[in-house]
Amino acid sequence: MTAGGFLLEAAARSGWFGLMTRSVGPQIRGGEAAALLRFSNRRVDVPAESYNILFVVDWLNFDRFSAEIHLTPDTMVIADPDSGEVPEVVVKSGARMFDMPVKQVLGAIEGGRPNMLATGVVGGIIGLPIDTIYELIQDNLGSKGEKAVNSSKATVEAGYRFAETLTDAPALAEPKKSDKRRWIITGNEAAGLGAVRGGVRFAAAYPITPGTEILEWLAPNLRKLGGALVQAEDELASINMVIGGSYGGVPAITATSGPGLALMTESIGLAVAAEVPCVIVDVMRGGPSTGIPTKSEQSDLNIAVYGLHGDAPHIVTAPNSVSDCLFTTQWSVYLAEAMQTPAIVLSDQFIGQAKIVIDPPADIAFVGKRLLAQNIEGEYRRYAVTESGVSPMAVPGVAGGQHTADGLEHNPRGTPSTRAEDHMTQMNKRLRKITGFDYGSHWAEIDGEGELAVLTWGSCTAAALEAVEAAREAGIAVKLISLRLISPCLPDAMAKALEGVKKVLVVEQTHSGQFANYLRAQYELPSEVRSYHIPGPLTIRPSEILSQIQDWS
Amino acid sequence: MTAGGFLLEAAARSGWFGLMTRSVGPQIRGGEAAALLRFSNRRVDVPAESYNILFVVDWLNFDRFSAEIHLTPDTMVIADPDSGEVPEVVVKSGARMFDMPVKQVLGAIEGGRPNMLATGVVGGIIGLPIDTIYELIQDNLGSKGEKAVNSSKATVEAGYRFAETLTDAPALAEPKKSDKRRWIITGNEAAGLGAVRGGVRFAAAYPITPGTEILEWLAPNLRKLGGALVQAEDELASINMVIGGSYGGVPAITATSGPGLALMTESIGLAVAAEVPCVIVDVMRGGPSTGIPTKSEQSDLNIAVYGLHGDAPHIVTAPNSVSDCLFTTQWSVYLAEAMQTPAIVLSDQFIGQAKIVIDPPADIAFVGKRLLAQNIEGEYRRYAVTESGVSPMAVPGVAGGQHTADGLEHNPRGTPSTRAEDHMTQMNKRLRKITGFDYGSHWAEIDGEGELAVLTWGSCTAAALEAVEAAREAGIAVKLISLRLISPCLPDAMAKALEGVKKVLVVEQTHSGQFANYLRAQYELPSEVRSYHIPGPLTIRPSEILSQIQDWS
């Protein structure tokens, strides 16, 4: 376990909430790396604006992280004076420097490792009970033998001792304990759990950063549930395996990132036309092309909504926080199954890979339930025209339901047809399924009231919420609307949400303002709209949004 | 050659213009088929609203065509009374029926074939000189021997004789001869010719209806120009071969249709990021998925504009008529080369496969000219930041220009980078290239003035033009704006084009109004906008648009 992991878990066990992200250099292994942690006594979903403590093992290539690690004159920087020159950006920040002979301390302890020292120093400064850390060491290293445990403990202790020597150290607010055991989870793990809660029992996989962990979580856990995951040769195969599994009646999922999604679009269109439910989680990263695989961006919105050839109505959703990956993925399985259509879930690198402490999530009611054709008598019409647009689906094994699912345009029986009438009928039916569906209140999270509304989605939501709360504290009434259902659009629900709103600030992490353009195309917005869009790799900070709000108030 | 081909060419040789489309049933070969022809003494780009003459070989499955072949009480229907019952739709139309003992006549001539009889009957009715047809028979069948020629001539003659017996036959207006030999060409052939005129010397191919003919035209003709076409194993390969050829400095193209385009999007994104020019012609067909491969639709607009993952600015163009396939493809090669970015050309099945008589097109000046790095001294920076955004490109063979083209985000030298600054700089550069370019007047065809404007694109243009002309004749002033440059959008040019316009009627062949949505997202339109969008397979007729105009005036 890394120092960050130890600290997060120790804090969680002691009643604090927290969030951890990691940042690494270009080296595949063995290069520079940073763990960024934020602790609080209420749930935190956004990285810190600036850091109170910086523990430095060495300064090598620190510049790579300086844009992510904001230092202030309040920051305590603890570093070995022999670990290289202090970077200019650190000096300029005015941060308080504390020397610690890191190498010397470690050298004095047999098996002493920097991660344990960092754990000890930081744990000591912020006041984590040392016993909790010892407990964790026992749990994690117990199997490696007493020696390993003892040297780790000794290193942690050395850290604590050093921490005691520091003055004006920042302290955490009182922890908020809970009767229920809290969870530590990443967004990718949460998505996996959401999938199986929604009923998924089949997955197909082709690894890609940063979506791989969803697949790696599903592989052993689907097995435990009696399901299966197949590793595919590529994404063309994985999406079609998912379609095949789902055609067999088993709710199915895959996860990928932008390049993989691009390879899947032809077959997602097949799922639209042949009306086979399936879920594709796109954990977005910096684009275009291979882009910046290890960093976050929201720039796959366009391809998710508009990336299929032909008119191909389908569902696009987006989790609005690390923990919401659970709810939104589960809900998306439910939606896909209910409407017999593909659902694309737009997660991203930040919420996918960030690790967070949360209260255990309630089990929600959304379990995929497909309208099945059973006890079939007479001619079976797979694409029968119904009021909702959803037609009862016969799955293999059901007598009398034999039919051919087809991506060619077809008549209600499924027989290929080039007739204008059949085309129009089936197009209307496929569209009606998703525009006429009752999405309830889950389509968006709406918070507060005000003439100014921040309209956002996905991983920008948490930063927007902090910004909105700060604005309110500063006396500015701001409404927050964060869309969980990206497509289809719900004009009535939005109109209601926008009642009384005169100005809209659209916030998103793209270069071209994809979300703002999409909203403009599909919704009636108030006449005053501003678009704040910044591409990755840096996550948008609450203070940036706040200053946009202040500027406009 | 088919009867339609004979008639079109005979008419062209005699000084008429004309347009031919074909429609076939689901059978791969040997099923029902119809040739639809329209003649005029001015250029025609749209199929006829209704037909004056219907020559029927047999009535089998005529219903499949009835939506396309509009009959009126003026229509002359010539059919064998023994060829089956006259379909109800024909009876209802009130068309004038003329009996012809087709089988009997053909039986009496050795080697007599229906296509020749049809040629004779129709040629006779509309007054094509029989000698021109004889000439054509000689040219086309001469190699098959005298017997074949004579029996064809005899069959045609029998047709002419029958035609003489008819009363109240429709006649063509006087032909308009020209000194220059006119051309007969399909849109797909024109696209091929436009490509090589633009400088293309390399192509990669994977066949797909209705794009195949572009590739089949290029295969022998690129050879004649010293270039080459490679048949690829799939579209993933073909687009990457094109990128490879172009990286080598040779302008390159491929053609496909919706499903193939979907497979290419990941690598088109690579061409955006690595800044490799290339042209992809998408001859659109009915979607989604396999859809209706033999019929036209404009529903790949979304994927062409928005279908790449990440923010990936590129060019999207669309020919506005059969013959404009030449200009627009040539221009697109020029644009791609000038901006070192991919250009997607949105043709469609109608303009791709329709055969048309035109005056020989002028040779236009647009020949791809790439900004090359030559005589390189010092460190070469492939992605150097320039004012226009275009960086001089070193192609293999140029000493000192060694670099690695990369789809990973990079710094100006091309070295992979995850820095926010590099990302922003390169994103801005790639966008600037295409938004700052001077597209001249070619971005749109603009015709007339009026408070009402019809805003359309691609193959709807010709129908819209006829509708607008008819409206003017009826005293309604209507402006026509047809976009040739779909993306990027040109806000200033559009604002100018829309000066004085109060109402906009958007016309397109999609189910969801993709073009209207796109315009709404990207342009400032007058407050009154109506969207007329009808999916395929039937082409939108001038009268439909006219009645929309009339309704709104």
Added chain:
Amino acid sequence: MTAHTAPAFKASDYKSDIKPVWCPGCGDYHVLLSVTRALAELGRRPEDVACISGIGCSSRIPAYVNCYGFHGVHGRSLPIGTGLKVARPDLTVLVAGGDGDGFSIGGNHFQHACRRNIDITYIVMDNRVYGMTKGQPSPTTEPDWDSALSPGGTGLSPFHPLVIALASGANFVARTFSGDPNRTTEVLVEAIKHPGFSFVQILSPCVTFRPDERGWKDVVHTAAVEETDDPARAARRIMTDDGFNIGILYRGNRAPYKLTGREATSDTDQLGEMFAI
């Protein structure tokens, strides 16, 4: 023919009422006949059989068979069949299509499906041409076959589907001729019964774009040697054959992909608990 008790089904029970779009004389009509006969012979209920295809003339076959069918996109039939079989091991899954669909755009899935060795049967109606798109060379086309897209021929050495199948790990490899429905039916029955991935190449003439293939009936001949379970021997034989040897060429005993033993040992609540600190 394999010994069997009186079948409960007739071939006609597996024939749907949809009229094929195929040209008169197309070899695929006989493939359809053989498939329906084989299913009748095996006696599986129509609802327990699924036939998956891609795009092409041959890929139209699912609609003409009375069973569950999926007419997918070009080249992706094997992944659909794979997903279906893994999710529903109880079904009999046939995957069918053409040489373009299977060896050109679908060539990667072909290799990997052989490796994966899932218990499905893959039938390729090989006519050495793209029929549906009107006559372009496919991977199995002779190097000198002239066409609009490759004037004068591709000049490329043809793809050897049987060698690739064997080298990649298919567990049953056979070649038949559509014009011999009796033998084809027999081979299909064996292929479907054999565990693991069974590959059957059916030479099926395209009378429209390859009229010369009408002559195949005169050149096909029964493989001179007995079938084998030794991949190296089978490979040697196939690498040197003339492409018209008919019969079961390899019947292996490679371990098929494990589809059984999928009892749930946990529920989703228990899985959630793993995140509790």
Added chain:
Amino acid sequence: MTAHTAPAFKASDYKSDIKPVWCPGCGDYHVLLSVTRALAELGRRPEDVACISGIGCSSRIPAYVNCYGFHGVHGRSLPIGTGLKVARPDLTVLVAGGDGDGFSIGGNHFQHACRRNIDITYIVMDNRVYGMTKGQPSPTTEPDWDSALSPGGTGLSPFHPLVIALASGANFVARTFSGDPNRTTEVLVEAIKHPGFSFVQILSPCVTFRPDERGWKDVVHTAAVEETDDPARAARRIMTDDGFNIGILYRGNRAPYKLTGREATSDTDQLGEMFAI
């Protein structure tokens, strides 16, 4: 080593100044060394050489070689190399990447590039794992190798790249070990010189996710028999080898894809005239 006149270039002339992202000890460092040495040995000017790759640790190699390079998308290096070579027959084109890039997502292009037999050299740094994505099984991974994505192993029989190359029509097939840069350099020189499609599998350990592969140095051994130009003999040998035979296994004389004789016989005006009636 092949006889040659004193080279005008040193290996270091082909080394770029960009620092590899590879882990310390990664086998790919030695591949890079061998490639630069081979290019020096061949004496082609850096600007006349292009190195094309896909995505993966190994696919980072173009940036480290001083020549024209293209770091494309995952699995599509061979089509880029093919397009480049057909458009620019004057260049020396190397295509390089990993086992995942080349045999999993890129497996179709691999087969078809072998068939097409264009005069390019394809180098696969085979570490039997997806290194870049942190350790998933690739097609060449042993069936029992445990990983997060395939707990307990995939159970699949590994992909045989050399057999597939040979069966598909590659004209030169060799295997080397990155830990032996001298032999690797020699083989690369021969591969690049040989006309048509040359395939070189370089066993290149991933010390991070497959630390066991450090042991490869002890198991690789020179192929016991001489190279051959008979594909059937070569196939037999490779199908039964242990995967660690090092050397040139097949040096064929299949006709490479025709790239020459591309004189223009027409201009675009003349082409336009064909539409005149």
